[in-house]
Amino acid sequence: MRFSLARGAGSVAIAVLLSGCSNAPATQQALPAAMPLSPMAHAGKRPHYLHPDGPIGPIGAMRLLELQAAGELPGPAPAATMRHVLRDLRKHTKRPKLRGLPHDTAAVAIWALNGDYNYLIGQKKGGAATATAIDLEANKCVSPQSVHVDHAQNVWVGCEYNAPSSYGTILEYSAAGKLQDAYVPSCPAPASSCGYWYSYLYDSGTDGTMVYAAIPYSEECASNCTGSTNYEYGSGFEYWPAGDPSATPAYINVGEACAPVCNVDYMDLDSTGNIWFSYYGCTSTACGGALGKIANPTTNPKFVTILAAGAFDCPGSVYISNGGTILNYVDSCSRRISQYPMPVTSSSKPGKTFGPTPRNVFKVGQPMGLGFNAVDKTFVLGDADGWLDIGTIANHWKAVPSINLGDYVPGAAFTPSDK
Numbered sequence: 001m002r003f004s005l006a007r008g009a010g011s012v013a014i015a016v017l018l019s020g021c022s023n024a025p026a027t028q029q030a031l032p033a034a035m036p037l038s039p040m041a042h043a044g045k046r047p048h049y050l051h052p053d054g055p056i057g058p059i060g061a062m063r064l065l066e067l068q069a070a071g072e073l074p075g076p077a078p079a080a081t082m083r084h085v086l087r088d089l090r091k092h093t094k095r096p097k098l099r100g101l102p103h104d105t106a107a108v109a110i111w112a113l114n115g116d117y118n119y120l121i122g123q124k125k126g127g128a129a130t131a132t133a134i135d136l137e138a139n140k141c142v143s144p145q146s147v148h149v150d151h152a153q154n155v156w157v158g159c160e161y162n163a164p165s166s167y168g169t170i171l172e173y174s175a176a177g178k179l180q181d182a183y184v185p186s187c188p189a190p191a192s193s194c195g196y197w198y199s200y201l202y203d204s205g206t207d208g209t210m211v212y213a214a215i216p217y218s219e220e221c222a223s224n225c226t227g228s229t230n231y232e233y234g235s236g237f238e239y240w241p242a243g244d245p246s247a248t249p250a251y252i253n254v255g256e257a258c259a260p261v262c263n264v265d266y267m268d269l270d271s272t273g274n275i276w277f278s279y280y281g282c283t284s285t286a287c288g289g290a291l292g293k294i295a296n297p298t299t300n301p302k303f304v305t306i307l308a309a310g311a312f313d314c315p316g317s318v319y320i321s322n323g324g325t326i327l328n329y330v331d332s333c334s335r336r337i338s339q340y341p342m343p344v345t346s347s348s349k350p351g352k353t354f355g356p357t358p359r360n361v362f363k364v365g366q367p368m369g370l371g372f373n374a375v376d377k378t379f380v381l382g383d384a385d386g387w388l389d390i391g392t393i394a395n396h397w398k399a400v401p402s403i404n405l406g407d408y409v410p411g412a413a414f415t416p417s418d419k
Contacts, residue, residue, distance in 0.1 A: 001188065001189040001190070001250035001251070002188050002189070002250070002251050002253065003250070003251065003252045003253065003301045005236070005252065005253060005254045005255065005294075005301065005302075005303040054226075054231070055196060055198055055219050055221070055225070055231060056073070056198065056219060057165070057166050057198030057199075057219065058165040058166040058198055059165055059166075060164060060165050061142045061143055061160070061161045061163075061164070061165070062089070064143075064160070064161070064200065065082060065085065065086050065089070065143075066086060068082040069082040069083040069085075069086045073217060074216040074217050074235070074262075074263035074265075074280070076145045076160070076202045076216075076265075076368070076410055077332065077366065077368065077384050077410070078314060078332075078333070078366075081366060081384050084384075084407075084408075085115070085116065085407075085408050088116060088407055088408070089116060092116075095117050095118075095137075096117055098119060098133040098135075098404060101130055101132060101133050101404070102131060102132060103132045103177070104122075104131045104132055105122060105131065105132055105175060105176050105177045107122075107124050107125075107131040107132075108122035108123065108124070108131045108132060108415055109123065109124055109125040109126075109127070109414065109415065110122070110123040110127050110371075110380055110388065110412055110413070110414055110415070111123075111147050111149060111155050111412065111413050111415055112127075112147065112380075112382055112388060112405055112409055112411065112412040112413075113144045113145070113146075113147055113157070113369075113382055113405075113409060113410050113411045113412070114133075114404065114405055114406040114408075114409070115143065115144055115145065115382075115406065115408040115409060115410040115411075116406040116407055116408045117406055118135070118136045118137045118141055118142060118143070118144060119133050119134065119135060119136060119404070119406075120133070120134040120136055120144070120147065120155070120157060120173070120177075121133050121134075121402070121404050121405055122134070122177070123388070123402060126400070127380070127388045127390055127400035127402070128400050128401075128402055129402070130402060130404045132177060133404060134173065134177050136157065136159065136171065137163065139171055139179050139182065140159075140162045140163045140169060140182070141157060141159035141161075141162065141163070141169055141171055142159060142160065142161035142162070142163045142164070143159060143160035143161055144157050144158065144159050144160070144410070144411070145158050145159070145160050145201075145202040145203065145369075145410045145411065146158035146202055146203040146204065146266065146317075146369050146410065146411045147369060147371075147382075147411040147412065147413050148204065148205070148371065148413050148417070148419075149371065149413045149414065149415045149416065149417040149419065150206065150208075150417070150419050151417075151419045152175070153174075153175035153415050153416055153417075154172055154173065154174055154175065154180065155172070155173040155174075155175070155177075155413075155415070156170060156171070156172055156173075156204050156206065157170070157171045157173070157204075158170055158201055158202055158203045158204040158213070158214070158411075159171060159201070160200045160201060160202065161200060162182075162184050166198050166199070166200070167184055167185050167186065167197075167198070167199055167200070168184070168185055168199060168200045168201035168213065168215070169182050169183065169184045169185075169201075170182070170183040170184075170201070170204040170211060170213055175415065181243065181245045182245055183204075183211050183213065183240055183245040183249075184245070185197075185199050185201060185213050185215060185218075185238045185249060186248070186249060187220070187248075188220075188238060188248065188249050188250055188251035189248045189249070189250055190248075191248050193222050193223075194220055194221075194222060195221050195222060195223050195224075195225050196219075196220065196221040196225045196231075197218070197219070197220050198218065198219045198220075199215050199217060199218040199219070199238075200215070200216070200217060201213045201214060201215050201216070202214055202216060202265060202266060203265070203266045203267050203317075204267075205267050205268055205269045205275070206242055206269070207269045207273050208242055209241070209242055209273070210239045210240065210241060210242055210273070210297075210298060211239060211240050211241075211242050211245075212237050212238070212239045212267065212269070212275065212297075213237065213238045213239070213249075214237060214264050214265070214266060214267040214277060215235055215236055215237065215238060215264060216235050216263040216264050216265060217233075217234075217235055217256070217263060218233065218234050218235060218236070218251075218253070219231050219232070219233050219234075220232050220234075232253075233256050234253035234254070234255055234256050235253070235254060235255070235256050235261065235263045235264040235279075236251060236252045236253040236254045236255075236264055237251070237252045237254075237264070237267070237275060237277075237294065237297065238250065238251050238252075239252075239297065239298065250298070252294060252297060252301050252303075254279075254292070254294075254303050258281060258282040258287070259282075260281040260282060260283060260290065260305055260308070260309055261279050261280075261281050261290075261292070261303075262279070262280045262281050262282060262287075263279060263280055264277055264278075264279050265277065265278040265279055265280065265315040265316070266278045266315070266316060266317045266318050266369075267318055268318045268319050268320045268327075269320070270320055270324055270342065270343075271324040273296075273297065273298070274293055274294060274295050274296070274297065275293065275294040275297050276291065276292070276293050276306075276318055276320065276327060276344075277291070277292050277293075277294070277318055278290070278291060278292075278312075278315035278316055278317070278318050278329065279291075279292055279315055280309070280314075280315050281305075281308070281309035282309050283308055283309050283310065285310075286308075286309055286310030287309055287310065288309050288310040288311070288312060288313060288314075289309070289310075289311060289312030289313060289314050289315035289316070289331060290305060290306075290307055290308055290309040290310070290311060290312070290315065291305075291306045291307040291311065291312075291318070291327075291329060291344065292304065292305055292306060293306050293344075305346075306344050306345065306346060306348075307344070307346065307348070308346070312329065312331040312333075312334075312338075313331050313333035313334050314331055314332045314333035314334075316329065316330035316331055316332040316367070316368065316370075317329075317330040317368060317369045317370040317381070317411075318330075319370045319371065319372065320342065321372045321376050321418055322376050322418070323418075324342060325341065325342050326339050326340070326341060326342060326351075326376075327339070327340045327341075327342055327344050328340075328370060328379075330367055330368070330369075330370050330381065332366045332367055332368055332384070333366075334355070334356065335355050335356035335357045335359075335365060335366070335367055336353055336354065336355035336356055336357075337353070337354040337355055337367075337370065337379070337381075337391075338350040338352075338353050339351050339352040339353070339354070352393075354379075354391055354393075354395050355367075355391075355395075355397070357381065357383070357389040357391065357397055357399075358389060358397050358398065358399035360385065360399070364385050365383055365385050365389070365399070366383060366384035366385055367381040367382075367383055367384075367389050368381060368382045368383065368384055368409070368410045368411060369381060369382045369410055369411025369412060369413070370412075371411075371412055371413030371414050371417055372414060372417060372418040373414040373416075373417070373418065374414070374416045374417060374418055375418070376393075376418050377392060377393055378390065378391070378392050378393075378414070379391050379392075379414075380412045380413065380414055381412060382409035382410050382411040382412040383399070383409055384408055384409065384410065385407070385408075386401060386405065386406065386407040386408065386409060387399045387400055387401040387402075387405065387409065388400040388401075388402075388405070388409065388412055
């Protein structure tokens with residue numbers, strides 16, 4: 001089933017945003033070093049556009065990263081950050097094997113992502129020592145971008161690609177690190193009217209009834225897939241019944257022409273199953289990070305802009321905490337987390353703001369995926385510059401590196417979480 005809530009003639013694109021910079025391998029003793037880059041134009045700029053004369057996909061993960069680094073396709077972080085990731089992967093082409101680590105999942109307090117080399121890393125209490133590492137590539141996950149822990153301590157990983165060249169995948173692991181299910185986006189229902197599909201994803205969400213994939217870019221053709229006029233480009237959400245990854249997904253397309261959505265980024269679900277999500281968008285006066293909502297996504301989906309484009313520098317992680325009463329929005333460019341009492345409206349102001357998160361000696365740092373502990377007193381974020389940002393509701397912060405996390409850590413989550 002398709003729901004197209006907005007359409008546009010062009011392709012999705014992303015602005016060049018302010019970001020952190022490249023850094024050397026982390027150690028457990030100190031934050032990773034980095035060479036500073038000059039600040040780049042970010043919020044307020046209309047994104048570059050890529051106007052294809054046919055499908056972009058399927059393309060390999062490295063080609064996708066090149067387009068994201070050039071600002072021509074949406075990326076999970078600002079284009080400057082994606083250039084840093086691209087440089088690292090070109091420099092270090094051999095994937096490290098994390099051998100000799102224990103498999104002590106009972107000792108895991110934080111699940112985090114090694115985004116450069118596709119590992120799910122289980123860190124012990126405090127975040128510095130590694131309890132286990134799970135090879136995500138073994139389960140067809142390339143470029144993991146988000147990690148969440150549900151009420152049963154299952155671990156959900158959003159993978160940009162499902163190897164080698166398209167679609168993305170959501171992997172569900174048990175608390176013991178055993179793969180449970182894999183949800184792969186594909187031609188949405190009715191599949192008979194879809195002759196071609198290409199997409200990738202960053203984030204996922206589940207309420208126990210449905211499983212959702214946040215898709216920043218998609219392209220679809222119904223028939224006669226030889227000319228650009230027959231392709232529909234978009235971004236939005238595919239979803240499946242929980243526990244049934246083989247079902248044909250439905251798709252909610254919120255558009256991609258910056259009217260107002262340029263591309264969907266990260267998501268979470270409230271207690272009634274509504275989708276709350278960050279996006280990069282534009283109004284007649286501003287472009288930047290925004291907050292949107294899809295009400296009644298599986299029955300009568302309605303897209304509403306809650307906080308318009310420009311409310312945030314960068315669209316980042318969205319996380320609903322404190323028993324569903326607080327919405328948290330991560331602005332990775334300002335390095336701050338804004339908390340809003342639920343339900344958030346267009347006139348809402350943050351009840352609290354946390355941060356800025358730590359930077360290293362070269363003044364770089366970029367918080368990404370967010371998670372809370374079981375009592376909502378402490379939060380953890382993966383940092384794109386290669387460490388964990390751990391903070392408290394007293395707004396005390398520390399940066400915790402680990403050599404096993406690598407140089408790009410797009411997400412982290414406590415286990416147990418507050419879900």
